Amino acid sequence: MGETIVITSGKGGVGKTTATANIGAGLALLGHKVALVDADIGLRNLDVVLGLENRIVYDLVDVAHGHCRLKQALIRDKRFEGLYLLPAAQTKDKTAVNPEQMREICQELKKEFDYVIVDCPAGIEQGFRNAIAGADRAIVVTTPEVAAVRDADRVIGLLEAAGLNEPKLVINRLRPxxxxxxxxxxxEDILDILAVDLLGVVPEDERIIVSTNRGEPIVQERNSLAAEAFRNISRRILGEPVPLLDLESNGNLLVRLRKMLGLG
Amino acid sequence: MDLWQIVNRLLSRSGAGSKEIARERLRLILVHDRASVSPELLEHLKRDLLQVISRYMEVEERGLEIELASQEDTVALVASIPIRRVKRAVKVAPV
Known part of the structure; x- marks a missing residue:
């Protein structure tokens, strides 16, 4: 029996979908069978970030309403062995699915997959309640900005009220x-304020934009700190104690100079 | 603050780093956000407070008032608890 992890943030635009795609692909690279579920009904994105938008036949709403079998709606990602996507519907709205149906779908997926990763829509309305309904644990993505951390705090409260205790934090787009x-x-500022455990820190990386343009998760790229950060997050999800990345060591001359002078 | 930060600050046109401002604003926002608690939670808090205080003194339960008062930069828990009688001998567990 697998495990369902919901990836949420409250605020939109903090990199939730990119994180979902890369964590999922990262877990698949580590040899696990992963189903990514796009719970953002009406505004689907995960298919585009993964470059799978042209292969959608059925979606989450079709499965929930019994228009197709779960297996028919799952799209296999040919680049990552073991990675599958259950896309959201684009033409319906959030009320097309209810929490009970989400719970059943996650339960069904857990029989087949090691990890079911749910990409939660922004906000704290019904879409959020649907997305967290079937989850066993939660990851909260934030960026080092006042508005994003504030929303993360609210979401952490709502997750805990729903029984998803001790959500783990990913700080995205940090600029060292x-x-x-x-x-x-x-x-430290952010962890201090939110009082949650850290799952990982992803530095701002222009190559994320390039990889998103191409529809390819960045996680397997070798020369990207963001990719390495996502790989580390995937390993921590498996329970490996991976130390935090040294975000200063990106070969910058000034940084090296500072280190030499003992100012690092 | 290490030497590097001081040098940076001297060189930067904006003066002090905006991080401190962000952190302080966030702290205040969250104090207010988290202070908007449900009446149900306040009711529980009231009951627990009564229980603890009753160990030391007799209180007038009906006159008890409790609220969260928010001011500009702080939120305070304000409780008004009328006391009928202070107990003469109080058994206090060793700390």
Whole structure:
């Protein structure tokens, strides 16, 4: 029996869908069978981020209403052995599925897959309640900004009220240079305020935009710190104690100079 | 603050880093967000408070008032608890 993990954030635009795609692909690269579920009905994105938008025949709503079997709606990602996508419907709205149906679908998927990763829509309305209904644990994605952390705090409260205790935090789009200059909240500031455990920190990386343009998860790229961060997050989900990335060691001359001078 | 930060701050046109501002604003926002508690929670808190205080003194239960008062930068728990009688001998468990 597998496990269902919901990836949520409250605020939109913090990189939830990118995180879902890369964590899912990362777990698949580590040899696990993974089903990604796009719970953002009416505004589906996960298919596009994964580059699978042209292969959709059936979707989550079709499965929930019995228009097709679950297996018919699952799209196999040919690039990642063991990675599958259950896309959201684009033409319906959030009321087309209820929490009970989501719970059943997740339960069904868990029989076949090691991990079921649910990409939660932004907000805390019905779409959120649907997405968390079948989850065993939760990941909250935030960025080092006041609005994003505030929404993360609200979502953590709602997750705990729903029985999803101790959600884990991913801090996305951290800019080490700005942190160093005192112009961005650092990891400790955020953890201190939210009082949750850290699952990983993903640095801002332009290559994420390139990989999203192409519809390819970045996670298998070798020269990207963000990719490495996502690989580490996947390993931590499996329970491996992977140390945090040294975000300073990206070969920047100034950084190396600072290190040499003992200012690092 | 290490030397590097000081140098950075001197070089940056904006003066002090905006991180401190962000952190302080966030702290205040969350104090207010988290203070909007449900009446149900307040009712539980009232009951627990009564239980604890009754160990030390007799209180007038009906006169008890409790609320969260928010001011600009703080939220305070304000409780008004009329006391009938303070107990003469109180058994206190060793701390």
């Amino acid at each position: 240079k700005m942190v160093r200059q005192g112009d961005m909240m650092d990891i």
